[in-house]
Amino acid sequence: MGTQINIGEDSSGQSIDIDLEELLATRLLVQGNSGSGKSHLLRRLLEKCAGLVQQVVIDPEGDFASLADLFGHVVIDGAAYTAREIETLGARVREHRASVVLALDELEVEQQIRCASLFLSALFDAPRDHWYPALVVVDEAQMFAPAAAGEMSDETRRMTLAAMTNLMCRGRKRGLAGIVATQRLAKLAKNVAAEASNFLMGRTFLDIDMQRAADLLGMDRRQADRIRDLQRGQFLGLGPAVSRRPVAVNVGSVRTGGKNVSHGLLPLPNEPGEGMETLLTNKLDEAVSEPEISRSVPTPRPAAELEHALSAAQPAATPIATPLTDVAEHDGRTASGNVEPATASVQDNCPKVLASNDADGAFEIDDVVRELAQGDGSTFRTATSLFRDFAILCRQRGVASAHVDIGHFRRLFACQIGGLHKLEGIAKDVAQEVIATVDEDVLAPYLAMVVATALGEPIPAEEDLAILYGSSSPSRVRRLLDHLERSGLIVIREEFGGERSIIVPHVAERISASEAA
Template identity: 50%
Template sequence: MDVGIEIGRDDSGQAVYINVEELLATRLLVQGNSGSGKSHLLRRLLEESAHLVQQVVIDPEGDFATLADAYNHVVIDAGDYNEQEIATMGARIREHRASIILNLEALELEAQMSCAAAFLNAMFDAPRDHWYPALVVVDEAQMFAPAVAGDVPDAVRRASLGAMTNLMCRGRKRGLAGTIATQRLAKLAKNVAAEASNFLMGRTFLDIDMARAADLLGMERRQAERIRDLDRGCFLGLGPAISRRPISMKIGPTQTSTRMGTHSLLPMPEAEPENLRTMLFAEMEAEPVKVDRQPEPQIVAAEELIRRIAAPEPGAATASSIDEDSADMTAADAVDLEATIVSILQDMLADTDSAYQPDALLYQDFSVRCRMQQLPRVPLELADFRRRFALAKGGILDPTETRWKELLEAAASLPEDMAAPFLQIARAAMEGSPCPDDDALGRAYGTRSPGRIRRLVEYMEKQGAVVVRADFGGRRSIGIPQLGLSTEAE
């Protein structure tokens, strides 16, 4: 299922879209000098995709904390917590799929790198059952993945660089889609930058950065001057999630902004030099001028913040409480919800490519389809969805039907990933149909390899779940001992 968000418009005024599903698989690199509009681009990307995917923002300057005012992000002010608490939160957000902003502005550079490393490593080391798709945005990535050693201790640099490398190189299989932004490609470690397949290049002036940006965009060196002439907020984009050819675009407007807003010229104060001198050189012992300040935010205890991360979204609180209290949910509501789940699973199975996609992407597709059906929340967790989708591939859309009871009991002895092909065989035996061929079993098992299918059937036979027979004509039939049934020869 393609899910596109409008990121901006090209030179002809046509909308330019980013395919979020493709972005999750191929990662993104944003480059531009200070003032080129990188933060505005990231904010637009986050706002437009907030309802589609979990978001994690590593924010060294506190620019993105205002997203929490309009969306369901939880802001973690890193200066208020120790490293162990930060790591615990990193693991919890993967479990509860909370969108968060890790605000590092109160920390020095060394502490920022240590904190980001602990947080990213905890996300990376989460259990397999918590590998939900997540868009991980790292602003000023050259701070966390420097190309050369700087003033920070070498141990801190290696830890931070290792966490960033894991995010960009190995994070995809764990559902982590890295989106990194940097002022200069020359300052960013090459093994981190090289893993991105999508690029958005903003205004850049130094020759070495222009040359590297042109190389990444597939442009000739003489065309690199074009990058220097880009206006603020304009980017050149390329990649499977954006465009197959370099495309120029102007990033669209955002709903939120930074707390400080945009710096602009202000009229100078109108005062005589004598008055200014009097104010500047007033008696130091005089009572200091009182300045109206915003009250300092209260520090939230780590336990309380973790509880907030685990709490459901505000819009889903009512639905969650209804689910927990079965007395408040009518039988008709439960039937309608189950019918919706079955309809979504049928639509997903109609897409032939879905059989070969990883569970994390399938679950993301399922979540989006649930939102399109206006469900208040996703009704199945990843583990439950994995089981329901496997049963659906085996031809069982409603596992509560009594006719499937013995069949499901027979499948319980096999590993979860073998349920779908076994159920296809068992259903054919119950219906007296020919044995499913290798292609059908491969789609159920998620592979196009005939060798893996042969090994799969051999394994099920060794476990006593099936008995394979072949006649002299080479036609195969498979029996299910626990059911006392067999398929027709095929």
């Protein structure tokens, strides 16, 4: 079966196709001003590859819900579910290989961003057994990966940038092929835009956007004006999945439609001026005295009904071959996993930093983190869900936690489950120095080995390290240990009988030297 899907024709009537297998490996960026035909292009692409590969659409305007009518997509209304339910639905989407549309049009902008971030993170964090090929289409991507801070909170911005960066930078190894569409390249975070190898550039008018689009397409400055002259539904394409040379594309027709209003002229009402004024001011006093109108929240579909819809959704007819065997050295997907870059300050590496705040607040924050760490399966939960519960518990107990961001929280959590509290005095100080530069994604299991060495106890077994790492995969733990050894943090000795022993160098010596001094 071929994997070429037609998206339109060039100026001479020749068919322009996209290689679906190549697209899964190289991702796609679509740019065009409002009204240039981006949504039409995305719809054409989705319709043509429906049934060939799983599709996940992040739809802030609710325009793609009509795909359910002809192609069996499941529409998930983001306003109808809690944050935890959205994460669970994301995991089930990958498990059942369901093609879905996450409709966010009933949410406010920041709620849209948070909902999409949780859903994308759940797709990314799926177990390895569920890493099936899937197209992940994000419309209006500048909302979810903004180049500059806007009105959203810092926490929301960090969350959404992490989710979008994971999708575009690391999603390929998990079978996720990102397709992002934006009105302006200047509004889109560079880390997200830079990972796409295929481009479809529509009409744009600002000089800076035309020049960036021309640079991506390999066009000189004199040719950049060509982008301004494109008509609605015309795009310039380039990339390994589209064409090795820039090619003009007239996007073909589609079978489904959005809910956008008509842009054509409509007759105005024939109501005379006085009559229109009466309509506007009729019972105005009563209207303003009524409670403020709130946005209606749709009734959520029963969980059993939605799960049945996900499991019954039409899967891809034939899996598309994609290189999924190239696995990252360590792909932390839990609170102890690699979700965001580590914070730089040495003081942020463990609960010791809380000593600089008031003592009562420090102990209360420690208590909250300890309570979360002692919860069943806490190490298998995502960092975002744990941090959300942390913030809720702090608010309930009146604990000031504004100084603890998600990166700081992840280190506090890793120090707690890694057993730093078991050490005292010089041993604790040495352990804090040793872990100062260790990334959050490997901190908990490494700290457990440091603590065991400091106490003179055996190194924890691989099964115990796996729990701290948030994984049930023995091979994943072995890759973690190999990574720690290559980083110079541990030494692994292979014995003749096949057993392996682990040594954490210099910890005991540094403790002894400090005590002697």
